Amino acid sequence: MRVLYFAWVRELVGVDEERVSPPAEVATVAALVTWLAGRSEGHARAFAEPARLRAAVDQAFVPLDAPLGDANEVALFPPVTGG
Template structure:
């Protein structure tokens, strides 16, 4: 699965994107974020505050409980403001 990181999430993780093989049991966006936190200090820092980072599954905004099965790409980004 392709993971894409934007803005300060990218800066904290240290890369713009990566391809990962997810272990069994990772079924929702929240599960994925929990797994990412355990991948190292940079991921723990990027996802340190639950509920701040937003996700999109195949370019469609998704909530933490959204299933990720069959997704080609999941993107993570900070909250956005308009203006």
Template sequence: MLIRYFAWVRERVGLDQETVDLPPSVETVADVIAWLQTVDDAHGHAFADADAIRAALDQVHVETDAAIAGAREIAFFPPMTGG
């Protein structure tokens, strides 16, 4: 799966994107976040506060309980503000 990182998530991970093979047990966005926390120290730091991360599957904003089956891309970013 292609994973994209934006804003401070990208800065902490040190990559703007990467392609990974997720374990079969990873079924939701929350599972992806939990798995990413274990990849290495940079990912662990970026995803330490999972509540501060927003996600999109194939460019559609989703909640963390969303299933990832069939998705080609997941993006992670901090909450956005507007004005």
């Protein structure tokens, strides 16, 4: 699975994307975030407050409790604001 990071999430994690193979029990975006938090100190800081995150699975916006299914790509980013 390809995981993409944007804005301050990318800054804290230290990379803009990575390929991961989470265990089978990681079935939702929220579970993925929890699992990713254990990868490094930067990941832990980026995912310390999951409620501050937004996600997209295969380029469709989803809530954090959305199932991963057989997702090829997950994007994690802060809420988007505009003007």
